[in-house]
Amino acid sequence: MRDYYEILGVSRGCDEAALKSSFRKLAMEHHPDRNGGCEEAEGRFKEINEAYSILSDPQKRARYDQFGHAGVNGGGGGGPGSGQFHDVNDIFNEVFGDVFGDMFGGRRQRGGPARGQDLRYDLEISLEQAYAGSEVEIVVPASIQCEACDGSGAKPGTSPTVCGTCGGAGRVRASQGFFSVERACPRCGGSGQLILDPCVECRGHGQLRKERTLQVRIPAGVDDGARIRLAGEGDAGARGGPRGDLYIFLSVKPHELFDRDGLDLLCTVPVPMTVAALGGDIEAPCLMGGENCDGACKIEVKVPEGSQTGRTVRLKGRGMPSLRSRERGDLIVELFVETPTRLSARQKELMRELSDLCGEQQHPKSASFIGKAKRFWEEVTGV
Missing domain, CATH: 1.10.287.110 (DnaJ domain)
Structure with missing residues (x-):
């Protein structure tokens, strides 16, 4: 040893x-x-x-x-x-006292001012607010210093007295064999002071509970789980101590059109079978305005000829902004080829005619699959 x-x-x-x-x-x-x-x-x-x-x-x-x-x-x-x-x-x-005070939530001097507690507020925002940034008004219940007694807890015109048990230290020490154990003074609760004539407004606490309205600026590009710190907006400190901080934890509501992957936005868009086969243009939703994107937040997407379900088209710079740079993600449009329904007699006739005209060249994946399936059946049946 x-x-x-x-x-x-x-x-x-x-x-x-x-x-x-x-x-x-x-x-x-x-x-x-x-x-x-x-x-x-x-x-x-x-x-x-x-x-x-x-x-x-x-x-x-x-x-x-x-x-x-x-x-x-x-x-x-x-x-x-x-x-x-x-x-x-x-x-x-x-x-260590003051060195690690902030790390562990604040440490007050015995009988002296105490830093107020930090508060947490959970705020849900929309994807649009996370995209563009916004200013949100919140109402936070927090303790504030009693104005009637200036936070002393004593009736106006009077003052707290020094605790006679601990002599104002707020701590008492008791010996147990070789050990010396220190604990909060049981009489004053560790404050080092006694309030003999308490304030009527705060009943001797020096603080009152009150709702406070705050404006919170949401920066553009925030993601789910982001945290915003508002210094000095937490609970009031005891005996003239500084206020704690307010931590706002953000959650982004799921969007009915977009999924987010880092800075990229993903959107699945249905494409008519004819457009997927022949190629053409479709409209997709977009969160940002600008060139090729009107005020209704629609953007033109070119569908390549012969597109299949699952094919993606990447639109550069149309995704989420970055919090720490000028970089922007992309908008990734996933195509979903839609088969027409409720066809008229004439439409069905044309579809049958098209089916008769199409061969393996028009359906390469079907031809490949049929070939693999045929070999599988032959191996299983031996025929």
């Missing part, structure tokens, strides 16, 4: 400041969140935490200096699985 001083890179006679400085540097370097979940970094991170949990405690450090690992294993924390994670969390709160 490695020496704890060696793990932290300090000498045995180092003071508390040097110990904390080395731990802070190493823990930030090997923190799993900064190393993409690397198992090696996670193992090193746990090793660093274990070493600091022992050496930062004067009693544990003295036992370790005298007896080595035997002096701390089992009696005051130590190896993996010994319940050290409570100590690790306490160490992190103490040592």
